[in-house]
Amino acid sequence: MDKKTKLGQLNRLTVKHLTGMGATLDGGQMGDLLLPRKHMPDSLQEGSQIEVFVYLDSEDQPVATTETPKVMVGQVAYLKVIDVNKTGAFLDWGLPKDLLLPFAEQTNALRPGMHKVIYVYLDKASRRITASARLDKYLKEENTPLQPGQPVDLLFCGRSELGHKAVINGRYLGLLHHSDAYQNIMIGTTKQGFVKSINPDGRVNLALHLPNKAQLSELAERILADLEATGGVSQLTDKSQPDDIKARWKVSKGSYKKAIGALYKQRKIIIHPDRIELVKD
Incomplete structure (x- = not known):
């Protein structure tokens, strides 16, 4: 069974043939995909395989690139706002076409130069790669596999009266209470931390250090x-x-x-x- 090509992800695709414009790749259910010549390694040959990121170009057509974006579908990242228009905010994710953060997926008004922690998803209606600042729509606030004392990777994404909100291992949401923050915590900061405890309702409390x-x-x-x-x-x-x-x-x-x-x-x-x-x- 042919492997399905995933939009917004890295895919290993086969080169069908080389042209003056670049390489034509076998995109499976997406059909032929163009890898522009400027992204082609010199050693690329017909029949060889290459790892590429697949996204939509300015005409909403799938295209391949060997450039790796700052974030992919199913991931979170702290990105800079490049522009804002009537459609929404546009974020720098490392590719020529900026990433859209629609107004409906924003939690506050944004201006160029600001930064925001976002989650990337595929919009069901348009099939476009889209950003959302409403992290609780896509990340779990209740823990299932985490255990107290477990080391975790944290991306701090917000603040509340109780402390600092963080994305845990890119998949869960947790809280570092003010009493456990022994330093200034800035939104967008990444740190290694620990699961301090888990409340009866499943919410995760975090720590930057666990006393031994x-x-x-x-x-x-x-x-x-x-x-x-x-x-x-x-x-x-x-x-x-x-x-x-x-x-x-x-x-x-x-x-x-x-x-x-x-x-x-x-x-x-x-x-x-x-x-x-x-x-x-």
Whole structure:
């Protein structure tokens, strides 16, 4: 059975013949596709195969290119707005014909020079490769395969009152709470992170760092040294506000509680409702 050529994807196609304009490729159900001469490698021969990206040209006809776009169908990317007209916004995705982001798929007004995180899909009516900023239409907000502690690739795509929204592994949506963001997070930033926890409703909470035993031990040692240097008392307890703990120690409240809990078990501190206190020898 012949392999189906996919629009908006990389395809490995066979060269049928070479012409002055370029190479004619066997596009399967799409028919013959032109690979323009400027994109042809010198070694290309009839009967050989070549990997190309298939998209629609300015006349909405399928065409092949050896150039790789910044994003393909089924992927997300952070792209620059090149132009805006009555049809929508047009984005730079690395090909001569810019990528359309229709008004109906926008979440806010866009101007040339702005950037936006978008998902690329094939429009069912027009069969055109199209962008959408409405990520929740195409990406799952509820987790199925992810596990707490799992490392993941993140693309930060928005903000909410609770924290920073991110695309996880290009397929899911999750949230990095403000209390777990120990640095400024800009929309469009990519980072490796971790699944911190999963809510009962399936929503994913993220972290940039997961504390291990060595890190917690090092934090406990720093807390102990600070107590010894500042009179043996600190107003930060396991009941303190996360922002106060983060401002002082650059860690989450959970990590801080584990560290002082370890010191308490070692009988090095006493935990009071309003303070922690160094145990005197």
